[in-house]
Amino acid sequence: MESSSSSSSAAAAEDWKPTISQEEQWTLESQVFHIYRLLCNIPPNSQAAMLELQRDSHMEYLLKGLRHLGPSFSVLDANRPWICYWIFHSIALLGESIDVTLEHNAIDFLMRCQDQHGGYGGGPGQMPHLATTYAAVNTLITLGGHKSLASINRGKTYLFLRRMKHTSGGFSMHDGGEVDVRACYTAISVASVLNILDEELVQGVGNYILSCQTYEGGIAGEPGSEAHGGYTFCGLATMILINEVNRLNLASLTDWLVFRQGVEGGFQGRTNKLVDGCYSFWQGGAAMLIQRLHAATGSTSSESSDDEDSMAEISPDREEGQHSDVDEVNSSSIPINFINRHTETEPLFQSQALQQYILLCSQVEGGFRDKPGKGRDHYHTCYCLSGLAVAQYSWSKDADSAPLPGSLLGPYSNLLEPVNPLHNIVLEQYNEAREFFSNASAL
Numbered sequence: 001m002e003s004s005s006s007s008s009s010a011a012a013a014e015d016w017k018p019t020i021s022q023e024e025q026w027t028l029e030s031q032v033f034h035i036y037r038l039l040c041n042i043p044p045n046s047q048a049a050m051l052e053l054q055r056d057s058h059m060e061y062l063l064k065g066l067r068h069l070g071p072s073f074s075v076l077d078a079n080r081p082w083i084c085y086w087i088f089h090s091i092a093l094l095g096e097s098i099d100v101t102l103e104h105n106a107i108d109f110l111m112r113c114q115d116q117h118g119g120y121g122g123g124p125g126q127m128p129h130l131a132t133t134y135a136a137v138n139t140l141i142t143l144g145g146h147k148s149l150a151s152i153n154r155g156k157t158y159l160f161l162r163r164m165k166h167t168s169g170g171f172s173m174h175d176g177g178e179v180d181v182r183a184c185y186t187a188i189s190v191a192s193v194l195n196i197l198d199e200e201l202v203q204g205v206g207n208y209i210l211s212c213q214t215y216e217g218g219i220a221g222e223p224g225s226e227a228h229g230g231y232t233f234c235g236l237a238t239m240i241l242i243n244e245v246n247r248l249n250l251a252s253l254t255d256w257l258v259f260r261q262g263v264e265g266g267f268q269g270r271t272n273k274l275v276d277g278c279y280s281f282w283q284g285g286a287a288m289l290i291q292r293l294h295a296a297t298g299s300t301s302s303e304s305s306d307d308e309d310s311m312a313e314i315s316p317d318r319e320e321g322q323h324s325d326v327d328e329v330n331s332s333s334i335p336i337n338f339i340n341r342h343t344e345t346e347p348l349f350q351s352q353a354l355q356q357y358i359l360l361c362s363q364v365e366g367g368f369r370d371k372p373g374k375g376r377d378h379y380h381t382c383y384c385l386s387g388l389a390v391a392q393y394s395w396s397k398d399a400d401s402a403p404l405p406g407s408l409l410g411p412y413s414n415l416l417e418p419v420n421p422l423h424n425i426v427l428e429q430y431n432e433a434r435e436f437f438s439n440a441s442a443l
């Protein structure tokens with residue numbers, strides 16, 4: 001028999017139930033929109049307009065952010081290379097260009113952040129740090145052109161990276177700083193893209209990342225911590241860049257990752273936490289990396305894939321001594337071979353649902369946010385747009401081919417530029433930098 005309290009709570013639940021028309025299908029997508037409509041008091045039948053990427057208002061917000069830094073980027077903030085990266089990368093994803101003066105001001109500012117002994121600080125005269133070094137290098141590559149790329153002192157950057165190398169095999173974020181998976185990723189990403197990656201930098205990194213893969217399958221920031229999307233992206237991308245990805249338990253990593261997408265369509269960073277727009281890239285980008293691991297070894301867009309090879313590529317191989325460790329790392333072809341692979345595999349996540357979460361729940365009038373109720377910021381704008389690009393191209397067989405019909409949610413004007421997910425740099429700018437640095441003189 002039903003108690004009176006349970007019947008009244010059943011009635012309350014009945015009251016709360018969203019009213020959906022008969023014709024409306026109770027799909028994952030309509031659930032997301034319905035929740036959002038309830039939260040934001042949006043009148044019914046306005047979904048189509050809300051699925052549009054508000055390009056103009058995003059550009060306005062991004063340019064306002066640059067103006068706020070001042071002509072010589074002199075605003076007091078210890079994070080200025082990051083602000084530059086978040087804004088310039090967002091503009092590049094939107095396929096927009098910027099005023100030449102602004103571009104030169106940004107390059108000049110980042111040159112002043114470069115330490116005399118290598119690496120970039122959060123502002124001129126500040127201590128060099130791996131996170132701001134990654135942000136500065138990615139920004140300069142995004143700006144592109146000779147002045148920007150040639151402003152990076154590769155020799156000194158290499159010495160800085162060597163100085164950050166830690167006895168554990170990982171890297172410290174700065175002199176005397178914390179050692180974690182973020183540090184490994186930022187160091188290896190910078191070294192790879194600048195074509196200065198060598199055995200000394202790579203030695204021990206794979207063992208360090210392996211020690212951070214948890215019982216859940218995802219990767220934690222440090223040994224013994226909780227698996228998290230941010231660190232899982234960093235650890236996985238690092239392992240690919242050093243050619244040791246098969247040492248990870250990829251089956252359990254994939255399993256953990258695919259369960260991080262919530263019914264809202266967005267991703268959560270870790271088990272039992274709320275979804276957040278920024279994980280659209282950290283988790284979505286990691287899913288894209290795994291999807292590309294399923295491609296046939298060495299195949300390119302013009303070659304066919306081979307299923308057996310592709311499975312061998314991702315099968316876990318955790319036994320010591322069996323991996324082809326550092327000897328192959330001086331081959332700078334690893335990242336480009338990886339990106340140029342032709343994949344026949346479907347995305348590992350619900351791509352339409354992710355696009356819907358980003359456009360309906362994270363997008364605001366100018367910028368993006370974590371979730372409804374939170375404010376916009378440049379970090380979330382950058383990573384929501386990066387995640388949107390990943391989702392839009394998730395059905396594409398080649399990294400740079402146009403999305404298949406139906407895989408793009410909303411109007412065609414929503415389409416962003418494709419990214420290289422290993423570094424989160426727009427593909428065209430990455431290719432320019434790769435060519436520039438492969439022709440650069442040896443250190």
Ligand SMILES: CC(C)=CCC/C(C)=C/CC/C(C)=C/COP(=O)(O)OP(=O)(O)O
Nearest residue numbers: 131182228230231234269270273274276282
């Ligand atoms: C390249 C680079 C520097 C990468 C950084 C990667 C990254 C985003 C790491 C996440 C850090 C972290 C533990 C956040 C948890 O915050 P929280 O507890 O507020 O959020 P949560 O509830 O969503 O876990």
Ligand SMILES: [Zn+2]
Nearest residue numbers: 276277278370
């Ligand atoms: Zn976030």
